[in-house]
Amino acid sequence: MYSLAEENYIKSIYHLQQEAGKEVSTNAIAESMETKPSSVTDMVQKLAEKKILSYRKYKGVQLTEEGRIIAANVIRKHRLWEVFLVDKLKFHWDEVHEIAEQLEHVHSEELINRLDKFLGNPAFDPHGDPIPDAKGNFKNTEKKLLSELKKKQSGVCVGVKETSTEYLQYLDKKKITIGTKISVLGKEFFDGSMIIQVGRDQFFISQKIAENLYIQTA
Amino acid sequence: MYSLAEENYIKSIYHLQQEAGKEVSTNAIAESMETKPSSVTDMVQKLAEKKILSYRKYKGVQLTEEGRIIAANVIRKHRLWEVFLVDKLKFHWDEVHEIAEQLEHVHSEELINRLDKFLGNPAFDPHGDPIPDAKGNFKNTEKKLLSELKKKQSGVCVGVKETSTEYLQYLDKKKITIGTKISVLGKEFFDGSMIIQVGRDQFFISQKIAENLYIQTA
DNA sequence: TTTTATTTTTAGCTTAGACTAAAAATAAAA
């Protein structure tokens, strides 16, 4: 069993590794955990001893297979709880992350398996992120960022990259949610801004908006 | 916000105070928390500074009104989660306590209010214990221990005092659960043992069994 | 290739919450 702090480090490192592809730096971990690099060094050395990650001084860390599975399980719990909060307790999708941050650390295999079943074995969380199975396998769907679409292309919103309350509330205001069809009417190459169509409405969005929305095309 | 350790101490002290009536001793707390008396002294001194309890050296502790409310809220969360686990996730009543021990420390007012509503504002948990309201008020029903009943009296099981897996499984084996009607056919004054009737069955029970079952008479 | 800047690590401190062993206070027995 891993401590709350350990689980949070493992999860953070997993996410950073997904983004970066390569080994994760001490500073990157410190930033994402909102802690100091020296604290990170301490922890990664401890996790390296436990064979949860491989660590080469000054070179960064990489999760081992064991570490990857631990991370996937924490993520699985986080996302299943988010589904519970939204589907069953009728929370809004921008209110659930903080609560799930706590619930993801409740230790009980049986609990999470029953919760999964109770929720109807969902494949995605309320933000469109995939829920791994009990062995830590993600099924990844081919999705791209809205910002990658060209003029006249269209697709369906399948997730968000950014999950801050501000961003999610912006999307709500614009009536964009998982499943919403979006068409690119125009695109400005200078700043990456776009004119898009959502339902009957047409409006302008900045690149920052567009590069945080996942789209699945035909 | 209180730490996990603080919440557990507060809850323990609350329960001990219910049983004992008077001030709670250091040793009693240590035993119920499975820790050492010296650790308890440290913690109660800290809680006393925070005005959660009153502490007189060598004399024991007593929760303040603030402490009582904190305790009631932790207990409220514990019991609501137990209802969730049994009613929604179909856990058996002897499997839920440990998981609820973790869930009770998830901090979110909104979560617990919505959970309460989702569960239909239950008044009792799966073991028959009352669930306090958000302000920490318990509605207490007049119940007595089965061991207090005399020959030929009968009543309905409304709760258990002991919640160990062993005890709950014994009750299951004997087909006793919340709502079961029980009649005392005979009682041995020497050792407090009884012959009782449950449904069509008549059998012998020891005093230890009888003094852990709550009964409501007519 | 030096010099400078950045990143990472180490050393040493802090806090919460546990522990052991010894001292002090209280309760029970003689």
Next chain:
DNA sequence: TTTTATTTTTAGTCTAAGCTAAAAATAAAA
């Protein structure tokens, strides 16, 4: 009312997880 036993507190350690400041390594710039 002494003496003895029990309970409680204090003093001093320990570990997990954080921090700051300084040293060491690496990367970037001159």
